[in-house]
Amino acid sequence: MKIGLFFGSFNPIHTGHLIIANIMVETTDLEQVWFIVSPQNPFKKNNSLLHEFDRLDMVNAAIHDNYNLRSSDIEFNMPRPSYTIDTLTYLSEKHPGKEFRLIIGQDNLKNFPKWKNATLILEQYPLYVYPRPHAQPSDLISHPNVRQVEAPLIDISATFIRKCIEKGQSIKYLVHDSVEEMIRTKKFY
Numbered sequence: 001m002k003i004g005l006f007f008g009s010f011n012p013i014h015t016g017h018l019i020i021a022n023i024m025v026e027t028t029d030l031e032q033v034w035f036i037v038s039p040q041n042p043f044k045k046n047n048s049l050l051h052e053f054d055r056l057d058m059v060n061a062a063i064h065d066n067y068n069l070r071s072s073d074i075e076f077n078m079p080r081p082s083y084t085i086d087t088l089t090y091l092s093e094k095h096p097g098k099e100f101r102l103i104i105g106q107d108n109l110k111n112f113p114k115w116k117n118a119t120l121i122l123e124q125y126p127l128y129v130y131p132r133p134h135a136q137p138s139d140l141i142s143h144p145n146v147r148q149v150e151a152p153l154i155d156i157s158a159t160f161i162r163k164c165i166e167k168g169q170s171i172k173y174l175v176h177d178s179v180e181e182m183i184r185t186k187k188f189y
Contacts, residue, residue, distance in 0.1 A: 004030040004128055005091070006103045007084060009158070010037055010055050011048070012183060013062045014175050016156035018069075020130050023151045024103055025068040028128060033103065034070045035059045040081045048162060050188055052076055061178035085117040088125055103128045106135035109146075122146075165189040 004024045010017065013035070021033040037059055039052045049055075056073050063069040074091060075082040084102070091100055102125050104112070109129055112118055122145050129141070130151040140146055156174060164171050166189065171180055183189065 001031050001097065002029055002099045002101060004028070004033040004101045004103045005036055005088070006033050007036045007038055007087075009049060010035060010059050011050055011158045012055065012161060012175055012179055012188070013059045014156050014158060014161055014179075015173065016154040018062060018176065019154060020103070020151055021063075021069055022066070023130070024128060024149060027151075028147075028149055030101060030128070032068050032070060034072050035063065036072050036075060036087060038075055038082055048189070054186070054188065058179045058182055061182055062176040064178070083116040085115070085121055088121065092124075101126050101128050103130070105130055105132040106138075106141075106148075107132040109138040109140050110136040112138070112140055162189045 004021075006017070006021055006024075008017065017035070021035070024030050024033050037052060037056045040049070052073070056071060059071040063071065075087055078086060078090070088100060088102070102121065104127055106129050109127075112127075115121065122140075122143065126145045126147060128147050128149050130149050131153050133153055133155045141148065161171050161174050164174070165183065171183070175183070
């Protein structure tokens with residue numbers, strides 16, 4: 001079984017994430033997409049990061065009705081900051097019958113060589129790359145283990161959503177209804 005791994009803070013998960021995950025399952029050879037909720041991204045500051053279990057709950061609420069999408073808290077019990085190669089290695093050992101692929105936005109491709117063990121990741125785990133606005137060109141796009149996936153150009157960010165919440169503006173249609181409800185009732189952000 002081929003599984004796409006979609007890493008992120010998901011702070012909060014939004015419709016852009018859901019659209020990309022669904023396109024990956026519907027238009028590629030991936031049978032499932034797993035959302036890997038990262039407790040801490042080594043490239044991001046975490047000053048506005050909700051608790052990891054709250055973010056996991058929002059992911060679960062957003063994907064509850066799609067059996068092709070799963071969530072994972074695998075990184076919650078790993079050393080922090082979490083590095084993709086460590087998670088990939090652990091998942092491969094834990095699920096020997098599954099083939100993992102890494103789903104990343106084209107904007108991450110330019111800096112991919114800076115990731116810990118980037119060469120090893122690229123050799124062992126094909127990258128499924130979706131388009132992102134303002135992405136810098138990268139020579140990696142022509143690598144045999146990099147697959148460009150046609151998808152809509154979505155420019156929704158969790159930062160924008162958090163700013164809307166801070167200003168008291170509606171986030172309807174930016175997040176799944178169940179996520180909007182959780183944010184409102186639990187007074188997230």
